[in-house]
Amino acid sequence: MCLGIPGKVIEIEKNVAKVDVGGFVRDISLDLCPDVSIGEYVLIHTGFAIQKVDEKEAEETLELLRQMAEAI
Amino acid sequence: MKFIDEFRDKEIAAALVQKIHRTSTRPIQLMEVCGTHTVSIFRYGIRTVLPEQIRLISGPGCPVCVTPNQDIDLAIALSRQSDVIIVTFGDMMRVPGSTSSLQKEKAEGRDIRIIYSSLEALNIAKGHPEKRVVFLAIGFETTSPTIAVAILRAEEEKLHNLSFLNSQKRVPPALVALLQSKQVRIDGFILPGHVSTIIGANPYQFIAKKYGRPAVIIGFEPLDILQGIWMLIKQIEENRAAVEIQYRRVVHDEGNPIALRKIEEVFEKDESRWRGLGVIPDSGYRFKESYKHMDARNFNVEVEPSTEHPECLCGEVLQGIKSPLECHLFKKVCHPENPIGPCMVSIEGTCHTYFKFQ
Numbered sequence: 383m384c385l386g387i388p389g390k391v392i393e394i395e396k397n398v399a400k401v402d403v404g405g406f407v408r409d410i411s412l413d414l415c416p417d418v419s420i421g422e423y424v425l426i427h428t429g430f431a432i433q434k435v436d437e438k439e440a441e442e443t444l445e446l447l448r449q450m451a452e453a454i
Numbered sequence: 455m456k457f458i459d460e461f462r463d464k465e466i467a468a469a470l471v472q473k474i475h476r477t478s479t480r481p482i483q484l485m486e487v488c489g490t491h492t493v494s495i496f497r498y499g500i501r502t503v504l505p506e507q508i509r510l511i512s513g514p515g516c517p518v519c520v521t522p523n524q525d526i527d528l529a530i531a532l533s534r535q536s537d538v539i540i541v542t543f544g545d546m547m548r549v550p551g552s553t554s555s556l557q558k559e560k561a562e563g564r565d566i567r568i569i570y571s572s573l574e575a576l577n578i579a580k581g582h583p584e585k586r587v588v589f590l591a592i593g594f595e596t597t598s599p600t601i602a603v604a605i606l607r608a609e610e611e612k613l614h615n616l617s618f619l620n621s622q623k624r625v626p627p628a629l630v631a632l633l634q635s636k637q638v639r640i641d642g643f644i645l646p647g648h649v650s651t652i653i654g655a656n657p658y659q660f661i662a663k664k665y666g667r668p669a670v671i672i673g674f675e676p677l678d679i680l681q682g683i684w685m686l687i688k689q690i691e692e693n694r695a696a697v698e699i700q701y702r703r704v705v706h707d708e709g710n711p712i713a714l715r716k717i718e719e720v721f722e723k724d725e726s727r728w729r730g731l732g733v734i735p736d737s738g739y740r741f742k743e744s745y746k747h748m749d750a751r752n753f754n755v756e757v758e759p760s761t762e763h764p765e766c767l768c769g770e771v772l773q774g775i776k777s778p779l780e781c782h783l784f785k786k787v788c789h790p791e792n793p794i795g796p797c798m799v800s801i802e803g804t805c806h807t808y809f810k811f812q
Binding site: 383384385386387388390403404411413414415416423425427428429430432433434435436437439440442443444447448450451454 | 465473488518545573599646648703713
């Protein structure tokens with residue numbers, strides 16, 4: 383029920399974005415997440431973008447994990 | 455897919471499993487609150503790679519499962535009105551009420567439709583001005599702002615034939631109820647990632663400050679879950695209790711303020727009944743005065759007295775007190791083709807997940 387999937391914003395018209403989710407393009411409401419730009423990723427839940435995906439945070443998490451794995 | 459594949463890296467997963475084994479020295483029970491976590495934990499075999507002394511128990515985080523029979527029975531009663539169209543999310547169709555289900559009613563000819571997004575309810579209402587469209591609106595804080603947007607738009611567009619049977623729930627008060635009931639020992643919480651994209655980390659602070667338990671907001675990919683469990687174990691081993699965020703790419707302390715404002719515009723906190731947990735203060739929403747005319751509970755219909763199947767353990771399973779394996783209906787009488795309780799209906803229900811993966 384609380385499923386969320388990331389998708390890439392490829393077009394914005396008013397408060398609706400066309401979002402590429404694994405090759406499928408869907409219309410997604412930006413009512414809850416208006417401050418996005420083309421090329422950014424959003425988390426989608428029941429047809430709404432509910433949060434921007436922070437690429438920098440994602441990379442930092444992965445980098446921390448890679449360093450941890452190398453240290454083992 | 456970006457932000458998914460990277461978080462399924464096998465080598466890093468193996469390293470995290472090693473870290474967990476090296477760090478863990480004592481038996482602990484962690485509760486994964488969210489049904490989406492339960493599914494991921496089983497799908498990726500997380501339980502099988504953890505040390506035996508770390509036990510994961512499933513919690514009440516499945517909105518379909520915690521919707522009480524009273525609300526399902528009311529939706530069924532409304533569906534029997536000749537001028538009513540019921541719309542709801544897919545899993546609600548098959549949940550048994552006291553004597554029927556929405557799916558059975560649909561087979562009897564009632565107009566009941568599945569929607570994927572709350573905005574579809576608006577289109578159905580616009581397309582059928584002669585009907586009363588009732589949205590059986592369930593969900594946690596992840597979904598609530600999307601329902602609030604639908605309400606605000608309905609008001610804006612003066613859609614007078616759309617109303618909402620609101621059965622939404624708020625997660626933090628349910629955690630208070632679990633911690634207070636003391637029926638199950640919880641040493642730490644795996645907190646729901648997507649609820650937290652909306653509400654942030656701040657509403658959970660009581661878990662650490664008042665109850666002294668660690669809690670980590672965790673994502674849904676294998677590396678997220680393993681890293682989150684490792685963070686929980688570290689806190690426990692260091693005798694610390696804090697609310698931490700593992701799922702930093704979408705969760706911030708303050709959540710999504712725009713989404714929270716939408717909820718606040720339409721709803722105010724209210725007590726709510728949960729299957730298994732009973733009535734919990736502040737765990738639901740009621741309409742604010744200016745939106746009360748959209749409350750489907752205003753309709754005057756006769757609803758049958760609600761009853762539960764006497765042997766179904768769904769209520770205990772939702773609290774982590776019992777495992778589906780302890781229910782003697784499980785797999786014998788109760789299975790996905792013939793669900794006795796909602797925990798076997800929802801794809802995120804604990805019983806359904808056990809049936810599929812165990």
